[in-house]
Amino acid sequence: MRHRTLVSALIVSVVIAIAMAATSSVSGQSAPLEKPRAVAKAVPTGKPYTPPKTPDGQPDLQGFWTNSTYVPLERPNGVTKEFYNKEEAEAAMKRSAEREAEQTEPGTTADVHYDFTQFGLDRSQSTFATSLRTSQIYDPPDGKVPPLTAEGQKRQQERAAARKQAGGQYDDVKNMPIGSRCIIMGGAGPPLQNAGYNANYQIVQGAGYVMILTEMIHDARIIPIDNRPAPPSGVRQWTGISRGHYEGNTLVVETTNFNGKNPFRNGSENMKVTERFTRIADDAIEYKFTIDDPATWTKSFSADLPLVKTDGPIFEFACHETNFGIANILAGAREDDKKAAEQKKKPSSN
Amino acid sequence: MRNWFLIATSAALLTAAGVAMAQAPQAPAAARPAAASAYRAPRTSDGKPNLNGVWQAITEANWDIEAHSAAPSPIKELGATGAMPAGAGIVEGGSIPYLPEALKKKKENQANRLKLDPEVKCYLPGVPRAVYQPYPFQIIQSTKHIMMLHTFAGAVRTVYMSDQTEAPADSWMGWSNGKWEGESLVVDTKGFNDQSWFDRAGNFHSDALHVVERFTPRSADTLNYEATIEDSKTFSRPWKISLPLYRRVEPNAMIMEFRCVEFVEDLLYGHLKKQPASK
Numbered sequence: 001m002r003h004r005t006l007v008s009a010l011i012v013s014v015v016i017a018i019a020m021a022a023t024s025s026v027s028g029q030s031a032p033l034e035k036p037r038a039v040a041k042a043v044p045t046g047k048p049y050t051p052p053k054t055p056d057g058q059p060d061l062q063g064f065w066t067n068s069t070y071v072p073l074e075r076p077n078g079v080t081k082e083f084y085n086k087e088e089a090e091a092a093m094k095r096s097a098e099r100e101a102e103q104t105e106p107g108t109t110a111d112v113h114y115d116f117t118q119f120g121l122d123r124s125q126s127t128f129a130t131s132l133r134t135s136q137i138y139d140p141p142d143g144k145v146p147p148l149t150a151e152g153q154k155r156q157q158e159r160a161a162a163r164k165q166a167g168g169q170y171d172d173v174k175n176m177p178i179g180s181r182c183i184i185m186g187g188a189g190p191p192l193q194n195a196g197y198n199a200n201y202q203i204v205q206g207a208g209y210v211m212i213l214t215e216m217i218h219d220a221r222i223i224p225i226d227n228r229p230a231p232p233s234g235v236r237q238w239t240g241i242s243r244g245h246y247e248g249n250t251l252v253v254e255t256t257n258f259n260g261k262n263p264f265r266n267g268s269e270n271m272k273v274t275e276r277f278t279r280i281a282d283d284a285i286e287y288k289f290t291i292d293d294p295a296t297w298t299k300s301f302s303a304d305l306p307l308v309k310t311d312g313p314i315f316e317f318a319c320h321e322t323n324f325g326i327a328n329i330l331a332g333a334r335e336d337d338k339k340a341a342e343q344k345k346k347p348s349s350n
Numbered sequence: 351m352r353n354w355f356l357i358a359t360s361a362a363l364l365t366a367a368g369v370a371m372a373q374a375p376q377a378p379a380a381a382r383p384a385a386a387s388a389y390r391a392p393r394t395s396d397g398k399p400n401l402n403g404v405w406q407a408i409t410e411a412n413w414d415i416e417a418h419s420a421a422p423s424p425i426k427e428l429g430a431t432g433a434m435p436a437g438a439g440i441v442e443g444g445s446i447p448y449l450p451e452a453l454k455k456k457k458e459n460q461a462n463r464l465k466l467d468p469e470v471k472c473y474l475p476g477v478p479r480a481v482y483q484p485y486p487f488q489i490i491q492s493t494k495h496i497m498m499l500h501t502f503a504g505a506v507r508t509v510y511m512s513d514q515t516e517a518p519a520d521s522w523m524g525w526s527n528g529k530w531e532g533e534s535l536v537v538d539t540k541g542f543n544d545q546s547w548f549d550r551a552g553n554f555h556s557d558a559l560h561v562v563e564r565f566t567p568r569s570a571d572t573l574n575y576e577a578t579i580e581d582s583k584t585f586s587r588p589w590k591i592s593l594p595l596y597r598r599v600e601p602n603a604m605i606m607e608f609r610c611v612e613f614v615e616d617l618l619y620g621h622l623k624k625q626p627a628s629k
Contacts, residue, residue, distance in 0.1 A: 055395035055493065062492060171624035173615045183611050202508070204497050206402050206490035207394060211497050218506045220499045222488060222605055229602075237607040313508065316521035320503075320611045321473045321545070330622035337624060 051249050051279035054205050058225075059249040061203045061210070061277055061285060064312035067192055067305050068128035068199040070096040075135035075143025082143065083132040093130065127310040129284075136303040139290075145265055145301060152296035156266050170333035173326060178262050180326055182319035184238050185216035190255045190273045191264065191289035194305065201307065202314050210244055210251060217319045223253055231257050236269060238262055251277040268295040283309035391533055391567035394491060399533050399567055401489045401496070404598040404605065407482035407575070410437025412469075414551035415482075415591060416445055424464055434550075440482070442590040446553060452584045459552025467550055471618060472610035474505050474522035476546025477539050477561050478577045478591065486598050488605045496528055496535065501608045509537050517541020520557055535565040556583040571597035 052060040070093045084092060135143035148156065169175050179185045187195030192214075200215040208226045213219070223244040231241035236259040244253040253275045260269030271293040278286045285307040292300045391399040410418075417439035423432025448456060459466055469475060475483055485501035496509040509528040517525030517540050525541035544557040563577040573595040580588040 057395070062494070167624065173619040173622070181611065181615065183609055202495075204490055204492050204495050206492055206497075207400070208402070209488075209490050211490045211499065213497070213506060213508075218504060220497070220504065220506050222490070222499060224604070232602075235606065238609055239607065241604075312513070313510070313515075313518075315518060316474075316506075316523055318474055318522050321468075321522060327619060327622065330619055334622055334624065 049280055056205075056207050058205050058210075059246065059251065059279055060205070061251060061279055062205055063203060064310050064314065065201045065203065065285060065307040066127050066129070066199050066310040067187075067194050067201070067287065067307050068197075069131065069136075069194050069305065070128070071131050071133050071136055071305075073136045073193075073303065074145060075137065079134045079143075082134060082138060082141070084134055086132070089130070089132050092134075127308060129306040129308045131304075131306060133304060136305050137301055138304055139302040140299065146297045146299045149294070149296060149298055152266070152268075155268065155296070159266065168333075170329060173330060176326065176329075180329075182217055182323050182326075184219065184262055185214070185319075187216050188214040188219040188221075188239060189264070190221070190240065190242065190253070190275055191291070191303070192275070192287060192305065192307075193264075198317070200310060200314055202312065210253075213314060215314045215317055218317050225251075233257070236260070240273070249278060251275075253277070264291065266296065267291065267293045270295055277307075389533070389568055392570075396493045398491070398493075398530055399535070400491070401535060401565060401567070401573070402491050404486050404488045404603040405573065405595045406486040406598055407484070407593055407595055409440060409482055409593050410435050411440045411482045411591075411593065412479070412484055412549055413437060415440050415549045415553055416551070417441075418551070440591040440593045442592060447586045447589055449584060449586055452554075456552050456554060459547070459554055461552075463550060463552060466552070468546055469502075469550065470614070472503050472614045473545065475500070475502050476522055476542065476548075477507070477524050477526075478563065478579075479546060479548055480505050480507070480523070481563075481575060481577075481595070482593060485608065486603065486605060499605055501605055503608065503610055509535075522546055524559075524561070531564075533566055537561075537563045537565070539563070554584070555579070555581045558583045565595075568594065571599055 054060045054062065137143045137145065140146055163175070166172070166175050173181060185195060186193050187199055187201075192201070192212075195214075195216055198215045202211075202213040202215075204211045204213070208224060210223045210225060212221045212223065214221075219239065221239060221242060223242045225244040225246065227245065228243070230243065235241065236257050238259055238261060240255040241257040242253050242255040244251055246252070253273075255273045255275070256270075258267075258269045258271055263269070264271065264273070271291060274290045274292070276286075276288045280286045286304070287307050288302060288304050290300055290302040291297070391401075394400045394402070413434045414437060418434070418437055420436040421434040423429060423434075425432050446456075464470060469479075469483075474480075480487065480498070480500045480502065483500070483502050487498055487500040490497040490499065494510075494512045496511060498507040498509065500506070505523055507523050507526055509526040511528050514527040515525075520541055520543040522543060522545060524539040526537050526539040528535055528537045530536070539561045540559075542555070542557055542559040542561075544555065544559075547554050558581045560580040561577055562580075563575065566574045566576075568574045574592065575595050576590060576592040578588055578590050579585070
């Protein structure tokens with residue numbers, strides 16, 4: 001449902017998606033398991049790769065990338081190993097793709113809104129990263145987000161209670177999902193996450209800075225790599241404040257100063273995200289992240305979500321400017337309120 | 351600190367001078383780059399003039415790009431904090447050459463500003479407005495792409511220095527292709543929609559807008575910014591704006607989030623809030 005409203009909010013994304021689909025050499029809309037054009041070598045091959053350097057000597061991470069993937073963040077129940085074999089991985093991918101394709105079946109609810117294949121919202125239509133991993137999380141070894149601390153549980157309950165207190169999802173724009181409101185979408189992170197569609201990024205490196213642009217809502221992270229002091233504690237942001245440095249050919253980015261309004265997996269505002277970007281092939285960046293938040297989880301956890309090269313350019317994602325969806329959804333809810341009130345009046349007036 | 355004081359002082363002087371010079375056909379000489387041609391900027395590692403940095407315009411242009419007197423706040427409660435400061439204007443020749451119909455629309459825009467100004471609604475500011483809004487923006491310069499990352503609404507512009515194409519679709523920030531001409535970065539932007547404004551005074555354009563900008567270093571910490579604006583559906587001839595841009599020299603200068611969607615939700619959708627059930 002969240003996905004649905006999010007999608008309807010983003011008329012502009014359709015334009016982008018069409019353009020993306022056009023550049024993605026879709027050969028058949030009814031064949032969701034077309035071979036991906038780029039494949040990340042998420043499992044190290046052992047072959048040494050020396051990344052190119054930018055003119056000012058940074059390991060070159062520049063270009064257009066996607067982290068679209070069928071690998072879930074957490075390991076599915078019943079799966080007990082870190083890696084599938086090739087056949088198992090393909091079968092798991094096929095199951096996920098079929099689930100996604102179901103949404104385009106004529107006559108289903110989803111079909112009323114969109115043909116996913118027509119608008120490029122189906123992952124299988126564009127470049128995506130394949131991996132033998134059974135889950136993005138590889139530490140702890142069970143592939144799951146660690147248990148919540150007592151404080152984490154309490155916060156979760158308090159947040160749930162506050163949501164209930166605020167009323168129904170369609171009572172007020174503030175009760176609606178942050179993505180539907182065009183404030184920030186999941187892919188922007190940090191950590192970067194697979195946004196489902198339009199999971200595209202552009203990296204540009206200038207002297208002293210790395211810039212990561214997330215296509216969804218044109219979210220640009222500006223990461224200084226000049227050893228400047230830690231950010232002032234009085235400033236808190238949706239995407240936190242990042243500081244970067246290189247360890248060999250790996251860009252390491254540490255982010256703190258979150259505002260706690262869009263916490264990754266219900267974490268706290270004191271979460272620290274450490275990301276490691278390593279170019280491992282011309283068409284692939286190994287992307288690993290670690291979440292440290294002792295106020296929420298009993299231990300830190302780490303995940304691996306490869307970035308693979310995709311075709312640019314990235315188009316403007318003017319989300320808020322054409323957010324007709326959110327106004328229509330709220331107007332519809334108020335119409336329902338009116339009808340319900342009239343319904344209530346009827347028996348008493350008789 | 352001292353720098354800022356100087357700048358603030360000269361801005362005040364300029365404002366005062368602007369009143370006297372409002373009749374003059376040319377923009378005040380002080381706003382023009384005195385020695386732009388003589389200055390050679392430091393180079394990036396790939397040998398181009400280095401425009402990397404956090405920049406900001408110091409001008410009253412975001413209120414009105416034409417010369418204007420001070421005016422009270424449109425919202426009584428804001429008092430002096432919401433008032434419009436006077437400005438000498440950034441339009442060369444003093445006024446914008448509107449076609450008659452377009453001038454009428456500009457006046458309507460101005461009269462209904464609070465309802466219509468896209469800035470009020472936290473919409474992407476467009477070009478050139480993003481450059482002279484009163485917020486810093488950062489240039490991150492690589493060989494292939496030059497990013498212009500704005501504070502307001504987190505607006506982003508990619509200037510393609512290679513792989514240049516026509517605009518694939520109309521957009522708020524347009525589609526920018528760039529090239530180097532001596533010391534200047536020249537950015538050619540088309541593919542605009544007709545939604546953005548130039549300022550809070552209702553100055554506007556159509557989707558035929560074509561902007562050619564020149565960013566020219568004029569000293570270590572200043573750039574000269576010029577833009578030629580062409581839009582045959584709105585203006586009788588191309589016209590030009592110019593203003594300096596200043597480097598934010600403080601060591602902790604950074605672009606911070608101004609995710610203003612959240613700030614305008616009650617304004618835009620407040621009327622659709624569920625009313626408490628009448629008992």
